[in-house]
Structures are given as structure tokens and as C-alpha cells.
Amino acid sequence: MEYIVIVIGAVLVNNIVLAQFLGLCPLFGVSSKISTAAGMGGAVLFVMTVASIVTYLLSTFLLEPLNIMYLQTITYILVISSLVQMVEIILKKVSPPLYQALGIFLPLMTTNCAILGVAILVFQQDFTLLQGVIFAISHSIGFTLAIILLAGIREHMDLLDIPKGMKGNPIIMVTAGLLALAFMGFAGIV
Amino acid sequence: MSDVIIYSVVSLSLIGVLAALILFIIAQKFKVIEDPRIDLVEQALPGANCGGCSMPGCRAFAEELVKADDISHLNCPVASNENMAEIAKILGKEIAEKEPLVAVVKCNGSPEHRPKTNHYDGASECRIASALYTGDTGCPYGCLGLGECERACNFDAIHIDKETGLPVVIDDKCTACNACVIACPRNIIELRKKNKKDRKIFVSCINEEKGGVARKNCKVACIGCGRCVKVCPFEAITLENNLAYIDPFKCRLCRKCAPECPTNAILEINFPPRKEKKEAAETPAGEK
């Protein structure tokens, strides 16, 4: 039950991009096609989960005992950036098509607030490791859901004539806003 | 107090070094060899991602450039000759000097010259109209005026003139990207050598019908009489299928042919006015 609450809360109610404003750069950057959006979602899922585990362990067994929690930001970002680079190198070798699709956006994961934000939140919320992992996975699913929905609407908009002034970023922003508006309906479910 | 400093320094450095080490190992294990020149070439390209080179974007073009042995046929319409020379230098390959070209429209059949014979009421696309029938005038070769070329141009260089219903090229904006040439279902547009001061002489007609038929449908059609061929001192004009064609590379802009044409099908543009014959100097539509 407690896990269901975490999952629904993270995916629908407090959706990381639509309600918490994290990870917006990739949300807007990589949502022009459903396929790439899904790829990005997968990448976030992987990096977010692993990053949360590593940072959780790091905090519990190193930073907290030594009473140097103030180093949280800097250590987390170090961990995340090396992790991202690792994924990039591996992906390039293992799946060139995916690497092509996500191309320049993999490095952007280092600068994706969602990853660092969730890592910090996991620790702030006094979760157990398992809860933390579920929290991270749910949030990345929430991210994927939002980015795929947005990508779907954007692909659809490719076949329409958006007015000149709104073309491009403005209309995508407004679309995201309306998406967030719709998602407010989930308020209070958990 | 100093404890904190020591702990901080030690743990942070430890994390840093550890991360670097793991990365290093992984990088070795999963090495992918990619030609570094691709990046260099991509940087040298204009980055407009316009697709004028018929590749999906500049990076793909860069990859193609690196891959190809002979790059003279690969051509970026936006890049200047210097750009291409730079790329050639990066790659150590030969590159052909690009002759500056410009698009010209080879139809001059405005409604006054070429009366309408029916009213077209389909979707407003030249390709659709041309797939349907010969067109809304008697001429089965001429411009349909529905602006396919205008929509194809990424550089805002070709527009349909409201009065004549014919496209007009703005020479300065045209990058000779070939997009309009491909778009036109009637093959009316040709890329021709760009002469000094944008001067041009060309036969503004592609009608291959017999003279009488062509003339009946359009007053400024080339009727294939061959008089221009005879006067050209440089053998630049050929006659085939009732149609004269001026080779832009042989033509030396002597202007002897234009006044010869009985239907004014030969256009001369951006020349100083002629003194003797007034009639031919009257610049017909097609000029900007």
C-alpha cells in the first residue's frame, strides 16, 4: 500500500515535470518525436534509479556519519556526471541507433535537474533504500509519461498550422501548461 | 573543526578520483572509433540544416563528405566557396569551383499573352493541376501559376507576381539551391549561369509544339523558327523539337538574337536600353 502511494503520488499527483518543475529542459528539448521521447525516458529511468541508489548509499554511509552533509550537492553532482558519461560511452558502443537518437541530450542529463532533484528528495524524505528506489523509478515513469504525451501532441501539431506568433516554443509551453492543468485533477488521490 | 576540513577534503577527493578511474576503465572497454573529422567538417558547414544538400541535416552531410572519395558532386547550396575550400582542406580532397548560378523562369505566358481556356478549381498545387490535365490555358507546357516553386523556396527568393501569375526570382536572394527546379512539375525553372550585373538572355518558353499550335495558344511562345540560331555568332543556340535553347556557358551576351525573335520569346534582362529598336527593348514580365 505504502508503495502504491509512492508510485501514484510520483507518477500522477506530484508529477515531476508537470507539478514540480524539474527536468524541464529535456522535456522541451527532446519531445519532438514520440520515439526519442521514449528513449529519453528510458535513459532518465536508468540514470535516475542508479544515481539515487549511489547517492543514497553515499549519504548514509559517508556524508552523514562524518557530519559533512553540506557537501551533498557537490558529491551528488560528481556522481551523476560520471554516471551519465558512463551511460553515454556504453550506449555508443552497445546501441548506436539509440545513441544517435538521444545524441546530444545524454550529456544534458548531467544538467537535468530531475536527476539531482530526485536524488536530494530521496534523502530528504527519510526513505529506506527500497522506498527510495521505488520513488526514483516512479518519478522517472512520471517524467516519461509527461514527455511522451507532450511528444504525441507535438507530432500531431506537425500536421497542423500553428499561428506564426505561437509556433515553436510558445505553443509547446502552453501545451505543457494545459497538460499540467489536466493533471491537477489527480490532486488529493493519495 | 579541522576534522570537518580533513573529512571533506579526503572524501571529496576520493570520490573524484574514484569516479575518474571508473570512467577511464569504461572508456577503454567501450571505445568507439569515430572519425574526428566529422566534427571538424560539421563546424565548417553553415549549420543551417536546410536540407538543400538532400541530406537530413548538416551532420549527415558532414558524414557523407568524410565518407565520399570524390566530393565534387556534393554541394552545399548555402556554403560559400571559402567554406567548401576549408572543408576540402580538412579532408585533403579536391573540390570543384562552384560556378555561381541563379534560377530563371522559362515561361512568359501572362494572361494577356496566353488566354485562359477553362477555370481550374482543384487544390491549389501545381503538381495536382498538372497531374489532372494540360492546364487552364491552351499551352500544355506553360506555368500553372499555383506557386509550387514559391512554397519550395527556403530563401524567399521566388514569388508569384499577382498580375502576370508567373513566378519572379529575386536574384540576390536566390542561392541556386535547386529546390524550385525540383518542385516545378512542368520543369519550367532552370539554373543558369549568373552573369555580371545579373544580366540574362534566355528563351522564356519550353513549348515543344509546332509553331502554329504554340503560337495559337500563346503570343510569346517559341515557335521554333530558327532565326536566332542563324544570327548567333557563337553557336550558343540550338533548336530541338521546335524549341530554341541558349546554352548559358556559350552565350556571350551579345544580344544579337533577341531582336530577331518574331514572338519576343527571348528575354534580355538587366541590360542597358537598346537605342535602335524600341520594340525589343520593352522589358517584358520576368524582370524584377
Next chain:
Amino acid sequence: MVLTLFVVTLVASTSLALVYEVTKEPIRLAALERKNNAIMQVVPEFNNMPNEEEYTVEVNGDELVFYPARMDGELVGVAIETFTRRGYSGTIELMVGLLPDGTIHGIEVLRHSETPGLGDKIETDKSDFYKQFVGRNPGDFTMKVRQDNGEIDGITASTITARAYCEAVQLAYDVFIEKGDIK
């Protein structure tokens, strides 16, 4: 290469540690001051140091913190750090000031994450909601929102928050009456 990175982290961590050392005390003080301010807001004038006399009372596994305020050694009121988890968006923490007889003297919101514009009307500077409590003794009236047949006018469209607020104040009062005998 590794060396550079090593040097960078070295320098960074050293300078961070230094800044940390410098700001450690001000951060502690700032937090303390916020608490003191809240205490000052909710109890009558005092001249002791309530936060040095603080003690905690355990209720159902959670803790309420009591800060007795004294004027010249005599108890003039108690500030109680209380909370509820039933806010619209999680925990609401309040500082409730009670006079020795249990009458409410003042309430301050310490922390909450209610919706701006809706639930955040419980903040003292955002609406007069809290005034309904001041000067009344929870023993004498039903400290519940109207919807629950109480005497408190809720906050429109934020019944949940208002209800939770009452609950937290009630908790402070109950613990004060039952176990809060001031030493």
C-alpha cells in the same frame, strides 16, 4: 589529468569547508532566532530564555516541544511546537502559545506546504483565520470547523487545511492539559 581534477576537488573542498565553518554558527543562530521570534509572537512578554528550558513530551510516538515562558521566574505561558500530518499537502507545523490556564494567546505557522492562495491562508499575515482562536480556551468551545459542527469558520475551499489546523492546536492543548505540567 587526474591530478588536475584532484587539485580542483582539493581546492574546492577546502574552500567549502572553510565557508561551512564560517556560516555554521550564523545558520544555527538564524534558526534559533526564527524559533525565538515565533515564541515571542505567541506568548506574553517574558524575560527568561524559553529555548534553554525546552523539553519534549511524547505522544503516540511523536514529540511535542514545550518552551515555558516566565516573567521574573513566574510562568506566563507556554509555547508548544505542535504539528499535524493531515494537511492538504502533508505536515503543518505550528507554534501554539497557551496561557497557564490553557487559553490560547497566539499561534504562528512554522512550516507548511499548503497550496498558495488556498491553504496558505492559515499564515498569520495572509488572513485573519488564526484570530478566531486567540483569547479563547479550547476547553470552553468546540474547536472544529463549521462543517464538523464546530465554531470555527473554515477557509473557503480549504476545509482540509482548516480542519488540520484545528487538530494541531487541539493536540497542543490536550497534551498541555494532560501531561504538560510545568516544572
Next chain:
Amino acid sequence: MLKTFPKGGIHPAEHKITAGKPTETLPVPKTAVIPLSQHLGAPSTPVVKKGDMVKAGQLIAKSSAFVSANIHSSVSGKVTKIDNVIDTSGYRQPAVIIEVEGDEWDEKIDPGKTLKKEITISGEEIRKRTEEAGIVGLGGATFPSHIKLSVPKGKKAEVLIINGAECEPYLTADHRLMLEKGDELMVGITLLMKALGVEKAMIGIENNKPDAVDHLTSLAVNYKGISVHALKVMYPQGAEKQLIKSLINREVPSGALPIEVGTVVHNVGTAVAVYEAVQKNKPLFERVVTVSGKSLKNPGNFLVRIGTPVSELIEAAGGMPEDTGKIINGGPMMGKALNTTEAPVAKGTSGILVFPASDSKREEVQKCIRCAKCVSICPMGLEPYLLNAASEREMWEIVETDRVLDCMECGSCSYICPSRLPLLDYIRLGKSTVSKIIRSRKQ
């Protein structure tokens, strides 16, 4: 419940004004213009030259490729020239122009009207006669019929389907033919069955022609294996794949031919033409054409020589009305608008419709409101709105993967669209571009 196909279809106003008008024979024209490209496939090669004298029924152009057909003179007279003229396709194409003198028929032809029922020749010979007589599908596609009569190796024809649906509004040529030449049709069908080696033939007729259904049903008892089926009035009931689905509940796969599901479809006119070619030795040089339109004085069905200018047909129907806005060769759903009335009647000309100006202009186009009506009526299960939008924006991958090539150009989508979008215009553009892309990919 009448048989029909399961998905899509529309029911446009029928306007079968000429259904009750018996076929009249139109006089031979003064000049016949016989196009060399009246069929699907390669144009024929002329075998006459300027100055030659010809008789009606004489071969004037030979099939030039596997998919091509012979062309015979429809009149007697002198070949004056072979020139490019605008024909019913809207293009300038080569045609043989004949100055008419008298009306002399080739002597091999039996001009008599008596029914010749007994079949004396083999299936293979039937096929050969069909080929010699230059018979092409008269249902609209003008595909050379003899090719359809040779079943490819490995395939087996089980049933012959005869298309008497005539689902296009206005047109009544097939209707009249079924009423007036029922016996010839039955013999023609029997000939086709023999050529194909099948035991069974089914005639499908839309139920708005009950007299034809009754008439043919009563005749069919005398012929073995032929059955008549009334079909729900639903455009495009007569489209080959839909008709097959309606009658034998089989779906011809995308890109495949009817023979894939063991059947061959021929139009009733084609069957009658086969009868005349085989039993009477008469090549295809005349056909029934419906000339109709709301403001025509005397609309009717006319037996016309191929090569007669359209203007003469309109004259026969009472002359060109004042308010004429559009002239259509074929039905209103699939027919082609003509840009000149001088275009000659060709083998595929089933009707000439004269529309008043008020019915000729398209209404103002709005944006697609995504009402899904086009999706729900497309008999092929396509998404016209999407193909339209993608073609307009040159997103050819979408156009291709969403199966633009399955579109049979029935026009139902354009018909139904409340926004009056020229859906089919763009879908055609998509079809031709995608075919080009596929062809260039194959190379």
C-alpha cells in the same frame, strides 16, 4: 438484409434521370477522332497512315505491349492525319483522325441482331478473340480484358463476378444494357466462364435497379451456373474489391489482384462486348454512353461510335444548356472533368454529364475539424485526413506507411468532408509521389 461490404461507403443522391430511357443509336459522326491510348497500359501503334481508306471494324492500331489493346476504326472513311489532340484524359495524345464517308462495316462482322447462343470454340480461342477485338474493361478502368482471362500459373479462378452495380449517380448505361441485352449478356458471361474455366458466375446489381435484377434473374434459369444478387445501394458497391467482399466475403489483400482470392471481375458491358466479339465477330468500336445532367433537355442513353466528339452527344441530348459549368466524362464521383467538348468518346466513356454552373464550383475550404467522417466512410480503411495533411506537408513516410497506395480514388472522403477539404486531390498527389519514391528505391 441485402449483401454489402462491411466498412465505409456513402449514399450520394442517385439522380438516375435516364434510367427509363431506352438506348438510342447516335448517327455516325462526320469526323471520328480515335485516340491511340484508350486503355490502361501502353498506347497502341498505328497500322494505318494518312490517306488510307478504312472500314468500320478494321484494325487501325495494334497492341504494342503486354498491357495494351488493339484499336479498330469505328467508321468508314479516309484517314486524314495522325495528330495530337486533347482527349478525355485531359492531355494531348496521339489519335487517328478519320474523315467519314458512308458507313461500311468490315465484312467479317455479323451485323444481325439475332441471338447466337451456342458456343463452338474453346476457351483459349475466346481469349484470343477478346484480344483481337480490342476489348478492355468497360467498367471504367479500361484494363485490357484478355489479360484478365488468362489465369496465372498456380492460381485458380473459382468464380466469375459480373459487375452490374453501377453505383455512380446519374449513370444508367449498364442498367439499360442489362435490360435490353440480357440474353447477349448471359451468353457473354457463359463465354467468359468457359475462358476462365469456372463453373459459377455471380452477377451483382445494386438494389436501385430492381427491374434489372428481376429481368436477369428470370433469364438466368436458362443458363448454367449464373446467379443474380441484389446488393445494398451503397457507393462504391461496384468497386472491384468491395464487390468481391459483398458477394463472396473475401478480402483481396493490399496490392493483390482478385485472382488471389480465386475470382475475376468483369463489367456487364465487357461481357456483352465479349459476346459480340466472339459470336458476331464484332470488335469493340461502339458503346452505350449515358448523357445526363439536370438542365439537359433530352438526357438519355446513346449507342455511340468510339471517336465521336463529346459535343455531338450533348447536341443529341438537347444541346449545351446556357448555365453549363462543368462537363464530366464518367460519373460524378470518379469521372474526369473535360476541358474541351471536342474530346472524343473513348472505350472507357460510360457517361457524359453536363453540370450547371451552380453545381460546378467547389465550396470554400475550411480547416480539417477532425470529425473522423472521412475515416469512418473510407471503404479501404484509410485515414484520408491524415494522408491529406501529410501529403500537403510532404511528409511522404507517413503517407506511405499509412497505405496511400491502397486508395482506389473512390472520392467518398472528399464527398463527405464537412470542411470541403480536397482530400482526394492531395491523396492522389501522395499516391503518385509515393509510387515514384518506391520505384526509385527499387532501382
Next chain:
Amino acid sequence: MSKLITVSPSPHMYGGDNVKKLMYGVVLALLPAFLVSVYFFGIGALIVTAVSVVSCVGFEYLIQKHLMKTTPTITDGSAAVTGLLLAFNLPTNLPVWIILIGALVAIGVGKMSFGGLGNNPFNPALVGRIFLLISFPVQMTSFPKPIVSRTQYTDAVTGATPLEIIKEGISEGIPLSELMGQIPGYFDLFIGRMHGSMGEIGALALIIGGIYLLARKIITWHIPVSILSTIIVFTGILWAANPEANADPMFHILSGGIMLGAIYMATDYATSPMTPKGMWIYGIGIGVITVTIRVWGAYPEGVAFSILIMNAFVPIINKYIKPKRFGEEVKNG
């Protein structure tokens, strides 16, 4: 030839329906429900409808004329439908200035920003309504009492909708049997004698309009039927599991905006799927989300939200759910 003949590609015949006729068909279908509202809410219903329709049409005109610089197409009736449906979604005592904001958001943000008719991914009227609901929760959730406040506009006597009563009561732990006494009977719900938004009351009138829409082939049955059946099944399961804590299916479909939503708003062309199969997925999604919000969420009513949420899925549904192609699966026999 003086007049040139016209040449165009086939077909040369067109069906009778056009956008205008379809839109005014919807207006006509909404008429019975409108009359019911006027009967129960009186002047308020008239004012809210008039303001909403006029301002929606007006904003569309202004935006097209002055911002987009195109010829206004307000006569096609789609803005009027949006205005009407927005009004149907508002309480009948809503201040005029709030209605104006709602109309501006519906038309400006929800529709014209995307290019107007047919382009909008979200239902404009619902965008307007939800925007208002979140912006002005107080005003948007006080509903006038039917009949008694027919002559008052702004200071009508207000009360809670049946759904609010049930939701509030259940969260207090009051058994349902007791709560049912506080709400109008099912017959009243059916004819519309209850608190609620202007047009969501009166299931009967809405159904009559719906039958008209079906008969005119303006909508197909798939969306309404899939939504209603999902809601009946889902709430039926909950009800069967615990009849004291969950209202019965009948109550659910008669209260709140389910009828209005299922028949008129989920069926909005631009924002619903193109294929029957897609419509089923969409309808089931709306049903499930509606019940989820009603039973577990913060809001007593969830139809509007669930339609908007499923609107967001429509492009993906359209991309992956294709109509059955002719000749696709060859089951010949």
C-alpha cells in the same frame, strides 16, 4: 466562350453536411437542456449563457481579426458551441467578469493559440472551465438552489451538489444510507432538480439531445457508450464491494457532469480519437479516471479533468490505433 467551364479533379459531388450545419446541430441538441436550466435556475441561466456565448464569439472574432490577421470565421458556429458548453459548465451565479475570463481562456488559450477550429488538442470549453475552477475555487463551487433562486443572479441561495454531499459525508465516515437521505431522489436527478452547473443537470434533456445528435450522425455512439458503460461497471464493482462507502452506479451516472461530458464534450471532434477502437480506449480512460477522481481524489467531480487528461492521449491513440485496413487480415472463406 464567354464563361469558362470549370475543371477540377473528382469527385464532383458533395455531401450535404458542412461545418456550420454540424455546429448548429449541436446547438439545437443542447436546447432542451438549456430550457431545463432556465426552468430551474431562471435568470442566472440566461445571463451566464448569454455572456459566455457572446464573449466566446467576440473573442474569436477579435483574435482572428487583430492578432492572427485572418478573416474571422465566427459564423461557422464552433465558437458558439464552445460558449454554450462553457456556460453549461458554470454555476448560474458566477460573476460576469469571471465568465469573461473563462471565455478568453477557452477561446484564446484553448483554441486560437493552436490555430483555431480543429487544431486544438484540448477541449476549449473544458480548458476554460478547469482554469476557472482552479483560479476561483470559491465562486466555482457554490451552486444556486434550483427553482427558489430563479429571480436572483448573484446572491442566490447556494448549496452543495449531490456529489459534494456524498464525498464530504463519506470522508467523515457517515454511512451512505444516511447520506442518501440528504440528496434529491433519482427522479429529481433525472429531470434536473438539483444543485449543479447550469447544463449538467437534467439527464433526460441531455439524453434527448444526444439521440438527436446520433440520428443526425453528428456523433457516433462509441464515445458516450464506452464512457457510460465503464462508469457503470467500475462504480458497480466498488458498490458491490462496499455499498455503505460507495454510491451505486445509477447515482454516479445521473449526478454531476457525466451525461453532459459523455455526450457533448468527450465527443468534441478535434479532441477525440478518429477510429472506433480508439474511441473505446478513450472512453474507457475517461470512465476510469472520472471514477478515480470522484472516489479517491480531492475533487468531488472528475469528468472535466478526465476528458482533458484523455485529450492528451488522443494524438498517441491516433498514431497507434489505426482503422482496420481493407484486406489487412485475410480470413477468407
Next chain:
Amino acid sequence: MNQAKNFTKGFVRENPVFILMLGLCPALGTTTSAFNGFGMGMATLFVVLMSNIVVSIFKDFIPNKVRIPSYIVIIASFVTITDLVMEAFMGGLHAELGLFIPLIVVNCFVLGRAEAFASKNTLFSSTIDGIGMGLAFTMALTMLGATRELLGANALFGVELIEGDGMLVFVLAPGAFIALGYLIALMNKLKKD
């Protein structure tokens, strides 16, 4: 390099938020009011400026391969410093901005400046760039905050302008996106003119 241009480029033409769409999370997450937006902008300004300075000084000593990690460490240090200092001396604002202060470290805009500008330019240019871009970012956030506060609470910098509640949506997530959408449209128009 023309320093005036260098300074002003970020305000409209290369505005990090409106044009380049970078650093969107703080831009939307912290701009519930003009003051919060301003505060976040200033915090970011400090980090951008300091990291630009440090990077441009040490750019020649940092080998290319470890460039990014080093920059990140440098930025993270300044972020932590900002965090600590704000917690010590600006408790209220610190509490309001919450998670978004540590998140400055991942703001692509900050790293972008270090990467794309400071690592290639002189100390002076980088300083100007840092101040200019930082101010532009602050301006964008303040504008967005002001818009949202105005519409959402009828107030500006905490001063109530009209009696009564505003449109709550603008304080919440959907309003943030929508407001930014229209601001970007406006900016695009300005850029063109």
C-alpha cells in the same frame, strides 16, 4: 569584442529563458512572485559570475578531457557557498526557494556560460558576460514572477494592487507554463522588431 554588446546580448537576443530555453526549472519553479524570481535570479547571477571568473582564469590549466567535471566542481562549490550563505543570512528567501538553490548547479545555463564563453574568453569579457547574462536571467525571472504574481495574486513585489484573490492558476504549475509561453511569444515578437 564589443563589451556593450557582450553585456546586452542576453537581454533579448540570447535571453537564456525566453529564447534559449535554458534553466527552465528555476525559471518556473521559483517565480511564484516577483521577489522570489528576483532572489533566484540574483543567486544564479552570483554563481554564473563567480564560475565565469574562475573558469576564465584557470582555463589554460585545465586539460580538455577533464574540463566538464572540473567546471562542475567549480560551479557546485559556488552553489554550496550560496546555499550556506543564504541559509545563514537570508533565511526566509532560502526557505522559499528550497530545493532550487542546490539545483543551480545543474542549470544548463550556468554550465553553458562556463563551457561556451568563459573557457574561450578573457577574464574581463567573461566577467561582463557573467554579469550581463546573470542580469538577463534575473530580468527574465523577475518578469515571469511579476506576471504570475500580478495575475495570480493581484499584487506586485508583495504589494496588493487590487482587493481580492487573483487567478490562482498562475501561482500553480499550469499558470507558470502558460505565462511563460505567452512571454516567449512576446519576446519573439520583440526580437523580430
